[in-house]
Amino acid sequence: MMNIFQGLRMRKRSVLSGLCFLSLLYAGVQFYIQDDYSPLQLLSSVENEASRLLRFISQPHVHCNDSLATGNSSKWLICVDAEIGIPFLQSDDQKLIVYSVGPKKDYSFEQIASVNLSTKLFVFCHDECPKDLMHVNPSKATFYKTVIVPNDPADFARNSFDSQTLNTVIKTLHHNIIHILKLDTFVEDVESSEVLRFLIDDSFIQSVQELHFVVKLDKLDEDFIYSWYRVLYALFTTAGFRLFHTSASDSLCLQDTIMESCTYYLSWIKKPPPHVFVMYPPAIDGSRENEEDRLLNYLHNTKSKDILFTRVLLKSVSFNRNPRAFDALSLDLSTTILKKSAQSCHIIILRSTAFSISDKRPIEGCNAVSFVYSVKTDGSVLINAVSELSRVSRKNQDTNLLEIVKLSEKTIMFIDLHESWEVLGLLSAMALPKHLDQVIVRGNIFPTNGRSIHSVLRNRYSELQRLQEFSLSLVKTDQMSSTDLKFSGTESNLYILNFVKNYVL
Incomplete structure (x- = not known):
């Protein structure tokens, strides 16, 4: 009987020793993982996630020396810098191709792009295009009623009678390059971050030279904010786009803390030549510790x-x-x-x-x-x-x-x-x-x-x-x-x- 109890005690000790070893091993692995610099690591709170995202979108990466304002508020800027921007003058057979997806209320971007630049403008409206928009230089603009959706391979209905992906659009219109792409609004059940993510994943974004889009933060949700940060990080590191202008619906939205119901208007240019200085985004929260870790x-x-x-x-x-x-x-x-x-x-x-x-x-x-x-x-x-x-x-x-x-x-x-x-x-x-x-x-x-x-x-x-x-x-x-x-x-x-x-x- 004693031998049985001794055997049980020895087994318990072995199990406890094994659990302790596994705990120490797990702790060591976790310490190693956390000790290494990881720009996409999840942060501890929604406030920290919001602060990281704000630092990323509020500090331009490259300076555009020559830009074209599209309105008094200058929500959007078109970069026409000879070194890094869109060529300002084109011959008739080399017109710039401009796509505008879901423009809403303010059509100054479309007006400036079609009038001041020699462009061929393609506008995609989710519903009937407003009459005010239809009057924007109609000789140089073409209007389509269609819902633009993400190019998600899991969505077999993404190209149907009332919805299309930009991948399908560019093939249908026989365009090899889009000089300016503006993503404004989408239908309610389509997240703009998802549209952008798939444009990066399937390399569609490589056919774009200048990119403008809206980041609307209408909720302080940790997963929602992180999804935007991950997409913007991929836009910079994978797709090679550089932020040159940011504006917001309210000046307070560019303060240190993101407020609810803030809208950001971001303008990006495709990777400039190497002699142009690019200031890289902050390392995570931009603190000295994280900047040192990245270096x-x-x-x-x-x-x-x-x-x-x-x-x-x-x-x-x-x-x-x-x-x-x-x-x-x-x-x-x-x-x-x-x-x-x-x-x-x-x-x-x-x-x-x-x-x-x-x-x-x-x-x-x-x-x-x-x-x-x-x-x-x-x-x-x-x-x-x-x-x-x-x-x-x-x-x-x-x-x-x-x-x-x-x-x-x-x-x-x-x-x-x-x-x-x-x-x-x-x-x-x-x-x-x-x-x-x-x-x-x-x-x-x-x-x-x-x-x-x-x-x-x-x-x-x-x-x-x-x-x-x-x-x-x-x-x-x-x-x-x-x-x-x-x-x-x-x-x-x-x-x-x-x-x-x-x-x-």
């Missing part, structure tokens, strides 16, 4: 598999020290790029102090060239070539730098940033990274003091993402330890980021 997540997720590097040591002479000091600069250069290098290969060193490379040909086939930059009080940047005789040439040499890069068959650039991130912005604005095969950036990533650190972190993350838009991928991240620096007692915030052109991957 750290980016720095640690490198694509360094199977990439070989050759370490090259460059000896430089600094002109700003007395007596002149010799510094050694160690660079990890892509072996693949070096093997493909021709006679016009250049290693360009860009630093904030005047210096000269003692070995002008540190590796066979590549010449080393030195440039120095300075940041003025107004934020402008000057780049000058280093001269052996005059230390720094008097003439601004950023044009000369671009010419060297364009003429070189293979170009590797080392940029010593420290805190001067304006330099990286200038080089990207010049579209210089387009001509670079490898970029090595050394600088302080995380500021330790100052105001609006969360905004600084967001800006730096956006600048690093802009580099990747030039087909440069981050393949190696090194954080310099205090022993690598010539001072002690301070935790190093200095990183070395190594980018290579995608053909190396």
Whole structure:
């Protein structure tokens, strides 16, 4: 009898031990999942969800330098910027195609689009189109009575006698591209977020150049608000659209807390060229902690598999020290790029102090060239070539730098940033990274003091993402330890980021 009870006690202990182990394992997995940065994580309350959504839609990602207001209230803006917007003038055989879905009450958008732009306007009304709308430039407008619904594969009746998807519409009208798509209102049982979600999922959105739609938040429901955030996040990350204008039905709707019955009018442009700066949306709630987590997540997720590097040591002479000091600069250069290098290969060193490379040909086939930059009080940047005789040439040499890069068959650039991130912005604005095969950036990533650190972190993350838009991928991240620096007692915030052109991957 005792043996039976002992056996039962041992089984209970085993079961309890197993449950404890599983609990610890689950807790560990949960901690790991929560510790990693996840932009689509569910937040703890409807207020937090609302705050995250508001931050996303109230802060434009890109600046449109030339826009066309569609009314006194400017609820909608049409971007006609030559670099990122819709072309303003078209010949008769190249008319812009504009779709307007469910316009209601205010028809100024349709009026401006058809009169001020050379467009062919297609209007889709759920009921009979109002007479006021029918009078909008009828020679350039075509009106349809049909209910636009999401392209949901599970809805077999989505294309019926009284409803259509935009996928069917564009095929029927034989349009390959929609220059401007405006989604205003839908019938009661159709959620506009669902329409937009399926336009992204089935890649229909890739045929659109400029997108305008309404976000109507008539209820503070957690799932409803999160569904909108998820769709807008996909519109930015998957579809590549950038917000350039936001207005609201009430100015109070753009405050820190979303109110019930707020309507937002959002205007987006398809991904602009990489030299145009795009400010990425805030990391979750835009707090310093989340901005740091996003940056750290980016720095640690490198694509360094199977990439070989050759370490090259460059000896430089600094002109700003007395007596002149010799510094050694160690660079990890892509072996693949070096093997493909021709006679016009250049290693360009860009630093904030005047210096000269003692070995002008540190590796066979590549010449080393030195440039120095300075940041003025107004934020402008000057780049000058280093001269052996005059230390720094008097003439601004950023044009000369671009010419060297364009003429070189293979170009590797080392940029010593420290805190001067304006330099990286200038080089990207010049579209210089387009001509670079490898970029090595050394600088302080995380500021330790100052105001609006969360905004600084967001800006730096956006600048690093802009580099990747030039087909440069981050393949190696090194954080310099205090022993690598010539001072002690301070935790190093200095990183070395190594980018290579995608053909190396």
